[in-house]
Amino acid sequence: MNDALPLLFDESAREFDIADSSAKLGAMAKGSAAFRYADLFAGIGGFHAMLDHAGGRCVYVSEIDREARQTYVRNWVEPLPPAQRPIVNTDITLATPDEEAVDVPPHDVLAAGFPCQPFSKSGYQRGMEEARGTLFWNIARILEDRTPAVVLLENVRNITGPRHTHEWDVIIQTLREIGYRVSATPSVFSPHLLPPSLGGTPQVRDRVFILGTYVGRDRALSETNVPPTVVRAPVDGWNVHHWDAEWILDDDSTIAEVSKYRLSVDETSWVDAWDDLVRRMWAAKGIRLPGFPLWADDWAPERGLDPFELEAMPRWKSQILIKNARFYDEHRSIIRGWKRANPTFNSFPASRRKLEWQAQDTASLWDTVMHFRPSGIRAKAPTYLPALVAITQTSVIGTRRRRLTPHEAARLQGFGRALSFDGQRDTASYKQVGNGVAVGAAWHVFRTHVERDAADLPDALVRAVRMAPLNPTGDALAEAALIHEARNTPALTGPVAS
Structure with a gap:
């Protein structure tokens, strides 16, 4: 065997130890969850996969598409004991009335892959009132009432383009008015920039992630000089040209x-x-x-x-x-x-x-x-x-x-091989996967944000994220991907002799 291969299981390099990872996850499953989260515009569970990986417990799910919701429930809700199952909602607008408290339980993390809609420009108020009438306003209403410690939003890259400058400004200003410290510079990231050991997959999928920490309105409006959580660049010396599509195929x-x-x-x-x-x-x-x-x-x-x-x-x-x-x-x-x-x-x-x-x-x-x-x-x-x-x-x-196949497409998004579409129409499965969030990319930006803002976040949340194995995608990739990484990544193998 190649001398570099033992590094695959060297915890000093990365947390590759499968037995150790399983023990950690088992301990989390037996005890109480380290944090609670709400999963909005949930799709088939990309955020769920990575937040469960971090030791969280889902308390609320909202997804309007019937077939996507069925896939979510089948894979993430039905396997749970009844007492641990989240509330499953079909329409977030019904849970966020104008004048009453939102119908969403308390939680520590709110994740949402929300649709981007045009915002009214009347008055150019660029805040909560201007977001009214959009689905982002419904997210804002929940944040306003529940103030979870972290908000994690995902959207297409175009939301930061020149045609959507106004929408972007409204989103950032609204989050700050509610009390979330956020960067006005978007974090753009793609799963192909991550090596296999950190949850990367061979898909070029640039998405914008917006991450905020609740610090209160005064601090949020004054602490605006915040760098982006991540930059769009390969991580840990990974060479993106080393990806091989075969690694996700059956x-x-x-x-x-x-x-x-x-x-x-x-x-x-x-x-x-x-x-x-x-x-x-x-x-x-x-x-x-x-x-x-x-x-x-x-x-x-x-x-x-x-x-x-x-x-x-x-x-x-x-x-x-x-x-x-x-x-x-x-x-x-x-x-x-x-x-x-x-x-x-x-x-x-x-x-x-x-x-x-x-x-x-x-x-x-x-x-x-x-x-x-x-x-x-x-x-x-x-x-x-x-x-x-x-x-x-x-x-x-x-x-x-x-x-x-739909299952191979799901692995491009970082879902493990156990994900089931249960005989669903292929067209629906492809659509659901295409609408989803990449598990590895979401985990990378979330983990980086929690590490950076640890001083302002609940200790249990920080400990859970730090304790979780670095790779959230399990068996999405063939073992050959990790072997190739160990043999070809300088961060793991050390300097190559000339």
Whole structure:
């Protein structure tokens, strides 16, 4: 065995000891919970997974989507003894009346992956009143009444973009008026920036996290020079290019009805044709395809382009046409031979006669991760996958000649292999996973925040977070991921001799 492998179980490096971790979690389960939490806009339980991992007990859940709520209850509520089960709510607006106390039990941590809605700009008050009428206002009402020690919110990265500056200001100002010390600088983070041992997964999923500690209104309004909880950068020397999509995949022989995930005859023919061009380029010139979109229907000499037509087009489109013409001029003999060898190519749907190569030096299209998009086939290197979203083209794993299954998609979000969709429609499962929060990323920002603000937080909460194993995702990744990390991460292996 490689000399570096014992470091996988060296607690001085990281808490990899499975037996020790199980003992800690068992002790927490037998005793009283270290803290209580409310899980709003809960989805299928990404926040629940990591807060339970930290020793917390869920006392309140709210999720309006019926199928997502069923998945949540099946996995996180029904396994609990009746006395420990949280209240399950269907609509947070019903629990947050204007004038009465909120119908949410006391708790220490409030977590919410809330929807982003436009805020009224009348009066530019940028506070609690301006948030009224949005779902963020319902969160604010709960914080106002219950003042949990920590609030953890998650949203899409666009919430901090130039089109949402006003919304961002309202959120930060409202939290401060209620008494939460928060940073006005967003914490943007993605699970692929974490190494496997800290809960990372091979998914590029940039999300904004807003973390606040309750310190009272006076302090919150005066202590505004707060840095972001985390920065968007790899953690502990992890090389993000070391990710391997295989680490979240099941063996095909273990997948029920695996045939329904396999590519169709037509889909296979599309990939085979484009793969032939990839291989011809490597064989003839030793180069990869260019990174701009290849539009085979527009391959013609550059001299044939009409400058007046180009001028009338949007610049992005004219530039793509020019690049395609130059690609044709440079590789005309290869393209002609390829077209003769693939006579059915012109009968493909128009969107399948387009290819966007983002797979660097990958030798074959069948070795990439693909997406069949309305704009064409997109190919990426098989290191990490793009963000799962609620409605999108499911990733195609070229080496498996099939799509990602819902369970594999859930592992990209950091859920363990025990997560059950219990025969639910695949379309609903994909949607639920795409709407979820990445367990490892949420745990990283939450743990970092608790460590930083420990002096202002309840001792039991701080102790529980510090005691919890560093990896909240369990068996989401194959063991090969940890072995690879131990062998290739300087923070674990030490300096590499030159």
